[in-house]
Each structure stands twice: as structure tokens, then as C-alpha cells.
Amino acid sequence: MPDIGDVLDGYRLDAVIGRGGMGTVYRATDVALEKTVALKVIAPHLAGDDTFVRRFREEAKALARLDADGIVDVYALRETKGALFFVMEHVEGPSLQTVLQRRGPLEPAQALSLLRQVLAAVGHAHTSGVLHRDLKPSNILVNADGQAVITDFGLAKILASDADLTATHDQLGTVAYMSPEQVKGLENVNEASDLFAMGLVAYEAFTGQLPFDRSESDFVIQRAITEASFPPPSAYAPAIPPGVEQVVLSLLSKDPADRPPDARMALHRLPDPETDKAVPIVEPGSPASDALLSVSQWIGLAATFAIILGGTYAGVRATLGLPIFSVSPPAPSDTARETVAAGPAPQQDAASQSSERADTDTARGQEPDTAPIEGDSKDNQQPTSEASETTPIDSTSTDPDPRDSQPTARVTEQPTAEPTSSDDKPTESQPPAQGMLFVRSDPEGASVRVRGAQVGSTPVTLDDLEPGSYELALRLQNYRPIETTITVQERDTTVVTRDLSSRPAVVQLRVVPSGKIRIDGTLRPADSDEPLVDSLSPGAHRIEVSSALGRWETQLQVEAGERYEQTVDFTQRVEVAVTARTSAGPPLPNATVQVDSETVGYTPQRITRRVGQHTIRVEKEGHAPVERTVQFEPGMETPLVFELSPRSE
Structure with missing residues (x-):
């Protein structure tokens, strides 16, 4: 196949954008017109097949006649010394x-x-x-x-x-x-x-x-x-x-x-559409996608922002020698559900005003009056930032908060020890310690997804994970995928080891006329009118097919995920030539040829027989006869050469 940078008949290959069993698709540039196009270059083993090439040309002509907005345009069919390809419209966008x-x-x-x-x-x-x-x-x-x-x-x-x-x-x-x-x-x-x-x-x-x-x-x-x-x-x-x-x-x-x-x-x-225009499908990561974040994504961003503000607030209070109340981020799924269910929080404006007042007091060198300090009145116990929805309520306050009667998001209350005296201060709440995850597989190199996000290939180590449950998926070509749920503990390393199972190969066998099929000696049930479709483990397998007209067998080596198809048509006839020569190499004419115990002529001899196994015997006076079983099938090598050794006197 051509390489990136090559120029095929005036088209420079810029990048590979797709591969398949029939060829490779490139993004290319029409050098003369400076226009971006797509080139599909047919695989060499198909480009050398006259039947395929004839079929491909006919189809390319028909496809070029298709004229619809929803079908890629075909511009040209080109055939050079090194490649057969056609030129298509290049469509910007993912599949x-x-x-x-x-x-x-x-x-x-x-x-x-x-x-x-x-x-x-x-x-x-x-x-x-x-x-x-x-x-x-x-x-x-x-x-x-x-x-x-x-x-x-x-x-x-x-x-x-x-x-x-x-x-x-x-x-x-x-x-x-x-x-x-x-x-x-x-x-x-x-x-x-x-x-x-x-x-x-x-x-x-x-x-x-x-x-x-x-x-x-x-x-x-x-x-x-x-x-x-x-x-x-x-x-x-x-x-x-x-x-x-x-x-x-x-x-x-x-x-x-x-x-x-x-x-x-x-x-x-289909129901009538509300509009005839296409509905945009925005790809994650595209510029427009920022404006189309889901509710849960916005909540995740808000929670992250709350953590940052909480850390800043804690630093200020620590500098002033005041008690610190840390903000623990709730589990994403629970937070998302609670916030969505609660709807908008009316007290956010008050929180913003309180935050602004705290900033002003700090600028004046005064202590912000928005934190829940012992002795403060309930009116002063306001959230300190826009992240008030996720900030823990001071459990030392026993007075009812008038804001509880308003429709607000539920707040995760952090458990603290009951104070034993008025001198006791609230217990500091620490965020959960992070955990670590180590994933390995046999064989190595499997792609790893955690909660749907690609994180690398095995072996891979992930640190700084929040404690909790994670969906883990392993993928490796020609191996069965693995999906599981693991739990990461705080201050602990979770090790996941998985042995990947090879995907089976699939074999499809059709027998004409109907007959028996054995795979590795086991008779497989098959409908006389339908092909046998079965899965096989990667490796070597013995396939035996028999019918009233003959017998056929092969030793099959299959790879993981491979598909093997074979039609054994015993009604089809195959012609081959049979020749003989001496062990020293010179041709040996007029040797007798027998097929299935029937004399058919003398070498060199042409034989026509049904598909299947046949026994051929070649003999000549003064030489040791040679007999072997030959499987006749379309495309077999010919002539069949029999080497006869002179008899010793």
C-alpha cells in the first residue's frame, strides 16, 4: 500500500482516515486544484484479481451516478501502475x-x-x-x-x-x-x-x-x-x-x-418532523459542546468550584487562627440527583451578598462574620460562597434556620462529635483520603476505561482516586471484552488482574449435495438446506465433509476472531494434468495412470473428476509404482507430478 506523502496520479496522501478488508481510505489533496478529497485505495490482493476489478469498475460507475445529499460523492476512478483507487468527497465530521x-x-x-x-x-x-x-x-x-x-x-x-x-x-x-x-x-x-x-x-x-x-x-x-x-x-x-x-x-x-x-x-x-432541518449532533470536545453541558456536568463543575472556594476559605481562617470547617465533596451521582431534584436554590443571592460582605471585612482587616463561630447568632451563620448548597451545616447550632422552609437543595450534613461544654469546638472534618488503582491483564496492552473514560493500556496505575465504586472495562482486539465494577478504598491500592479470553473463530460450511460434517472428529448437526455455522477456539482443527458423491477434508488453522467460509460442492468437476518423471528429474512418458482403481491413460494425462478425494496410481515397467490420495478442488495446483524410482535389479 502507498505511504503518507506519496502522490498518486496528482493526489497527495495526507493521512489515513480508515482501513478495511477491501482497502484503505486516505485524506488527500488534489495538487492541481488544492482541494481536499478522500481516496479509497483498493487492497493489492484484490486489485490483482481481474473478476474483482471488473466488478469494482461497474460499481464505481453506478455510485458516481448517485446524486443525493446523504451519499458521499464519487468524483473519479483511477488506475495507476501501483494502485487502483477512486476519488471521493471528503466529509468533515466523525462517524x-x-x-x-x-x-x-x-x-x-x-x-x-x-x-x-x-x-x-x-x-x-x-x-x-x-x-x-x-x-x-x-x-x-x-x-x-x-x-x-x-x-x-x-x-x-x-x-x-x-x-x-x-x-x-x-x-x-x-x-x-x-x-x-x-x-x-x-x-x-x-x-x-x-x-x-x-x-x-x-x-x-x-x-x-x-x-x-x-x-x-x-x-x-x-x-x-x-x-x-x-x-x-x-x-x-x-x-x-x-x-x-x-x-x-x-x-x-x-x-x-x-x-x-x-x-x-x-x-x-415516520411521524412528520417539526422541522426539515437536520438536528446538530455536537461532538464532546468540540467548541460548541461547552454550551451544551448536561445538568450533571454543570453540577460536577459547580462541586469542583465549591472545593476550590472551600480550600481558599479554610486557608484564610487558618491564617486568622479561627476554626476550620472543611468541605467534603459528595459522591457525584448522589449530588447530581439531589441537586436536580431540588431545583434552583433561592438563597443563592443571599449567599453571594454574604460572600461579598466577607470579602469586604477581610479587606478591612476584620474577621469575616459569615462562618459559624461559637456564640454567633443564627442570622450570621450563612454560607461563605456560591457553593453553599454543598457546604456542611454547623451541627452545633440548635436553633431552626428560617431558610429551611424554602425550597433548597438538600445539604449533606457532616457528622461531628457532640460538644460536652461551651468551651468545646466543632470537630474538624477531613476530606476522604485518596486511593490507588492498579490494572493489569494477560496478555498486556488492553485498553482500560474507567467510568467510560479511556485512561491507558495495561498495565496502568491510577492514583488520587476518590474512594467509591468504579465501572472498569478492558478491551483488546481479538479478545473478549471484560466489564466489571471495582471498589477503591481510601489509603489503599486496589489491584485488578484479569486473564483475557480469545474471541472464537467462526466457521461456515456448506455441503452440496447435503452431507455430514465433522470437526475434530465430532459430527456436527446441520440442516440439509442451510450452511453449518459454528464457533471454534483459535488453533488447528480437522474438518471432514462427506456425502454420497465423495469425501473432502482439510487441516484448518484459525486465528482469534477470524471467519472461515467454505462451500464443498461435490457436483463440481475439476480438471488436472498428471505427469511422471524419474528420480533424477527427466520426464517419464507413457506411465500408466489409474484413478480410483480405473486405468484412464498414460502420462502426460489430463483428468477430470468431481470435487473430493481421489486415489491416483502411476506405474511404469522397471520403476516402483507411486500411489497417493489427492483432493480435487477448484484452484488446485496442476500438473500433479509423480516421481518414480527405478527398481533395483
Whole structure:
């Protein structure tokens, strides 16, 4: 593959923005026009396949004819000595997958807007005779205005194209977004399959998750897609409008006939939007996101500000030799719930005035009269800053506070020892001591998320953690993810060690005509009309297939997460050539050739036999015969060379 900085036919490669099984997508610059574009460079092993190249050219032409706001524009198809690629519109913005990973489910209005846009774009592609066949959040880009753009038609199928051009070299689609008919067989893929994938995308946009456990093996996911009943989106997103939920569930019907007849009809069944404009989906970390913080985020900022002010106040009182009352930050989740439930606090203006009076007194060299000092009246016991909602109330005061009758946020009261005399002073409340977390895994290098935030890769150490519970997630490619909840104690180190399990490989085997399949000697049950789909542990496995027409076997080495597909068609015939030579190397013509005990001719000889194992014997007078079992299958090496040694006299 080309490198960053290379120039391909007038396009300079600036950065890699995506990789897939069919190629790599680059952000590039049209040197002549000084315009930013996207280049999809086809993988070398596919660019050298004549059948794929013919199919790819036909699809590129069709995609270039698509003209819709929600579909990435294709500008040109280029073929150079070193690469086959096409030039596309460059869309500024993250993928929907990135948005969902960073911020969770969309607001109902945002998800509905996105669903309407994508259905309109898919409908345009279908009426133009193009299926996508790999719709998923990573293939939907979202710009700053909330406009959704479908990209990566690398697996697209042209409905009117020749059957010879529809072969695919990779798994057709992404397992988690496949339709039931895609799982069962490629010949069943049509417009309804795109609609099913669109239903899964919509489900994830509204709820933040798929209707099944995506961390399971491909085999389990395929079983869920074809057999399991999906919970309605409202089970996870109660705010979804009922009319929208009905459309999403209809898109997810197992039977294609029960889905909407086309994308336009699905779009028509959605409730009328309040506006035709796209609803912005602001990415966390973008400049605009600062204005759209959630209530809990504002509360978190306020709590942090309160801690800072509390520390400043404590320092002033310590300097003056006065008692110090420290502010302990409450647990974020509890504080958020209490503050939201309580609503706005009317006494904040009074607190601000009190704070200003304290600042004025300090400037004059006087002692601020806002702290709860022994002997002060109840009127003087006011909060010292805007963070009064989280400041502990002086437990030595027994007089009722007239402010209690007003609707204020609940205050976390810090327990203190009961004073035994008027000379006793309130017990100083200390903030909880911090804890430490050490996370390691076998193998190392797993990404670590704590409360949804990426914190590094194993082994990793986190210090200065508030005591409490934390959600911990470990992720490593080709290994099963781990999610757990751990507790961090104050003044203690919590050590988490996890052994990661490899993701299984998935094997899909089809036998024509129907027959028996054994994996590592164990007979696997299989429907005569459906392929066998099973999961295997990484490593070597023996696959044996037999039917009334023959026998076929192979030694299969699979990696974690790999998918292996094989169709054994015993009705297919394969032609090979058989030659013989002496052990010294010269050809040995006119040696007798037998196939399955039947004499078929003399070397060099061409043989045509069904797919499967056949026994070939080559012999010649004065030489030791050679016999071996050969497995006939498409693409096998030919000629088959038999080396005969002269007999000793």
C-alpha cells in the first residue's frame, strides 16, 4: 500500500482516515486544484484479481451516478501502475459510531433526524439500482450541522449487473449488522437487507446499544439475528416516540416480507418532523459542546468550584487562627440527583451578598462574620460562597434556620462529635483520603476505561482516586471484552488482574449435495438446506465433509476472531494434468495412470473428476509404482507430478 506523502496520479496522501478488508481510505489533496478529497485505495490482493476489478469498475460507475445529499460523492476512478483507487468527497465530521461511543445514545430528535436522512439516502440508492449491503454506524458520517452522509459502498451490489460480477472475496457485511437472510446465504440479499441494517442502526442511535450482546461470538450474534426476539427500543429509551418505535421494529422483522416494502415507505411511516432541518449532533470536545453541558456536568463543575472556594476559605481562617470547617465533596451521582431534584436554590443571592460582605471585612482587616463561630447568632451563620448548597451545616447550632422552609437543595450534613461544654469546638472534618488503582491483564496492552473514560493500556496505575465504586472495562482486539465494577478504598491500592479470553473463530460450511460434517472428529448437526455455522477456539482443527458423491477434508488453522467460509460442492468437476518423471528429474512418458482403481491413460494425462478425494496410481515397467490420495478442488495446483524410482535389479 502507498505511504503518507506519496502522490498518486496528482493526489497527495495526507493521512489515513480508515482501513478495511477491501482497502484503505486516505485524506488527500488534489495538487492541481488544492482541494481536499478522500481516496479509497483498493487492497493489492484484490486489485490483482481481474473478476474483482471488473466488478469494482461497474460499481464505481453506478455510485458516481448517485446524486443525493446523504451519499458521499464519487468524483473519479483511477488506475495507476501501483494502485487502483477512486476519488471521493471528503466529509468533515466523525462517524456515527464515534459519536455513540463518546456520548452514548442520541436525543430522540437527533436520532429521528438521522433516521429520516439515512432512509432518504438509502431510498435514492435503491431506486438507482444500488444496494449498500454494509450499513452500520462506522459508515455514516455526521458533520457539525447534523447532516448524515453514507459512505463506503465497497460491498455494494449493482442490481442489474451480471451475475459473474457479484462474487465477493470477503465476508459480505459486518456480522453485527447483517440481516437474517445475509446470515443464511448471499443469494437472498436485496433491498430489504439494507432496511434491516438500517433498523439496527436506528435502534443503536436511540438506545446506545444493539438489541443483543455484541461482545459474544459471531455464531451467537448470528443466532440472535435469525432467532431471538428483540426487546423494543423503549425498554432502554422510554422517550422514543411510539410511532417511531413501530417503524424501527418493522425494519427489524425477521421475515423480509414483514418489513416496509422500500425505504421511501418506511420514511413515509415516520411521524412528520417539526422541522426539515437536520438536528446538530455536537461532538464532546468540540467548541460548541461547552454550551451544551448536561445538568450533571454543570453540577460536577459547580462541586469542583465549591472545593476550590472551600480550600481558599479554610486557608484564610487558618491564617486568622479561627476554626476550620472543611468541605467534603459528595459522591457525584448522589449530588447530581439531589441537586436536580431540588431545583434552583433561592438563597443563592443571599449567599453571594454574604460572600461579598466577607470579602469586604477581610479587606478591612476584620474577621469575616459569615462562618459559624461559637456564640454567633443564627442570622450570621450563612454560607461563605456560591457553593453553599454543598457546604456542611454547623451541627452545633440548635436553633431552626428560617431558610429551611424554602425550597433548597438538600445539604449533606457532616457528622461531628457532640460538644460536652461551651468551651468545646466543632470537630474538624477531613476530606476522604485518596486511593490507588492498579490494572493489569494477560496478555498486556488492553485498553482500560474507567467510568467510560479511556485512561491507558495495561498495565496502568491510577492514583488520587476518590474512594467509591468504579465501572472498569478492558478491551483488546481479538479478545473478549471484560466489564466489571471495582471498589477503591481510601489509603489503599486496589489491584485488578484479569486473564483475557480469545474471541472464537467462526466457521461456515456448506455441503452440496447435503452431507455430514465433522470437526475434530465430532459430527456436527446441520440442516440439509442451510450452511453449518459454528464457533471454534483459535488453533488447528480437522474438518471432514462427506456425502454420497465423495469425501473432502482439510487441516484448518484459525486465528482469534477470524471467519472461515467454505462451500464443498461435490457436483463440481475439476480438471488436472498428471505427469511422471524419474528420480533424477527427466520426464517419464507413457506411465500408466489409474484413478480410483480405473486405468484412464498414460502420462502426460489430463483428468477430470468431481470435487473430493481421489486415489491416483502411476506405474511404469522397471520403476516402483507411486500411489497417493489427492483432493480435487477448484484452484488446485496442476500438473500433479509423480516421481518414480527405478527398481533395483
